[in-house]
Amino acid sequence: MNRRRHDPCLRVLIAGLLVGAFSITAPAAQAVPPPSGGGEPSAASSSGASWRSSPVLAADPATVPVPDAVPTAEGVCPSVGYGVRYVAPGEGKTVALTFDDGPGRSTEAIMDILEDAEVTATFFNVGVNEAVRPEIVRAQASRGFLLGNHTWTHPDMATLSETAQAREMDDAIAGQTSLVGAPPCDFRPPYGSYDETTLSLAQARGMNVWNWSVDTEDWKARGSDDPFWVDRIVDLAKAGGSQTNPVVLMHNMPAGSPATVAALPAIIDFYRDRGYTFVDLAGRVAGQPDVEEPVPPDAEEPVPPDADEPRSDGPPHRWPTWPPHTAATAAAGQGDTTLHGVP
Numbered sequence: 001m002n003r004r005r006h007d008p009c010l011r012v013l014i015a016g017l018l019v020g021a022f023s024i025t026a027p028a029a030q031a032v033p034p035p036s037g038g039g040e041p042s043a044a045s046s047s048g049a050s051w052r053s054s055p056v057l058a059a060d061p062a063t064v065p066v067p068d069a070v071p072t073a074e075g076v077c078p079s080v081g082y083g084v085r086y087v088a089p090g091e092g093k094t095v096a097l098t099f100d101d102g103p104g105r106s107t108e109a110i111m112d113i114l115e116d117a118e119v120t121a122t123f124f125n126v127g128v129n130e131a132v133r134p135e136i137v138r139a140q141a142s143r144g145f146l147l148g149n150h151t152w153t154h155p156d157m158a159t160l161s162e163t164a165q166a167r168e169m170d171d172a173i174a175g176q177t178s179l180v181g182a183p184p185c186d187f188r189p190p191y192g193s194y195d196e197t198t199l200s201l202a203q204a205r206g207m208n209v210w211n212w213s214v215d216t217e218d219w220k221a222r223g224s225d226d227p228f229w230v231d232r233i234v235d236l237a238k239a240g241g242s243q244t245n246p247v248v249l250m251h252n253m254p255a256g257s258p259a260t261v262a263a264l265p266a267i268i269d270f271y272r273d274r275g276y277t278f279v280d281l282a283g284r285v286a287g288q289p290d291v292e293e294p295v296p297p298d299a300e301e302p303v304p305p306d307a308d309e310p311r312s313d314g315p316p317h318r319w320p321t322w323p324p325h326t327a328a329t330a331a332a333g334q335g336d337t338t339l340h341g342v343p
């Protein structure tokens with residue numbers, strides 16, 4: 001079973017056993033509390049816990065109508081491989097800044113900082129939050145940032161049935177397509193938690209599955225802009241300096257992420273000073289056209305930067321030979337061409 005957690009070992013063990021048992025005996029949705037130890041903030045679970053206790057959702061999902069169904073990404077997003085990625089695309093030293101759980105009150109400030117620094121990034125938005133702040137989603141797209149799918153209500157996917165997982169993906173696809181006219185072709189599971197069903201469903205929808213290799217734990221600031229949190233976020237982000245192609249996890253929570261905003265310039269400076277090129281997860285660089293690069297037919301999968309990074313213990317990953325990442329780049333015959341496998 002593919003699962004990734006930062007939680008204490010005991011919790012992981014218990015959750016794994018529970019999910020493992022349910023996957024055999026009860027395929028219907030099961031309510032295992034989402035993790036709370038790291039990676040991502042907890043949200044209201046599928047068991048019906050109050051959304052008000054969640055920092056992840058901007059509104060009660062029960063009050064947010066799911067957009068009318070639109071054609072799924074299938075046939076629109078390009079075909080992609082099975083598996084999880086956490087190595088930034090591109091040749092040489094590249095870094096991908098990623099922001100989850102938005103849009104929120106800090107999203108525009110984050111976009112302004114990125115734009116001023118001529119840095120691109122990827123936003124894994126939550127569908128409910130997009131419905132609450134549609135104008136920000138349109139601004140993200142029009143300003144050239146890559147938008148990903150982070151589900152409709154931010155559940156722990158590995159606790160859900162196949163039907164429920166598919167609904168979370170498809171509702172988010174419908175919502176984002178209705179706002180920006182194109183479906184997301186990249187998916188990040190909340191908490192980094194997934195199973196084989198998640199990977200198969202994402203692949204069927206043409207979505208690459210992404211986790212991260214650097215966790216800033218910025219959500220733990222919970223709205224504070226105290227220098228303690230700002231410094232901590234910057235320090236944790238610097239861990240990626242030991243990697244050639246880090247994917248950095250940050251957040252833009254509905255209620256705002258002021259510590260993340262305050263930390264971002266120093267994080268940008270850190271990577272820029274060390275010669276990294278900033279890319280989105282489609283391999284695009286701000287202000288530059290996409291570049292086509294051939295993929296060596298016998299390219300070996302690179303070794304992950306270190307053993308503590310997210311990894312999958314599932315079936316062997318099968319990477320495609322030519323996976324442009326977005327409908328737009330696919331239509332133009334362009335896209336990321338440098339494949340980075342994960343173990």
Ligand SMILES: [Zn+2]
Binds near residue numbers: 191
């Ligand atoms: Zn999240």
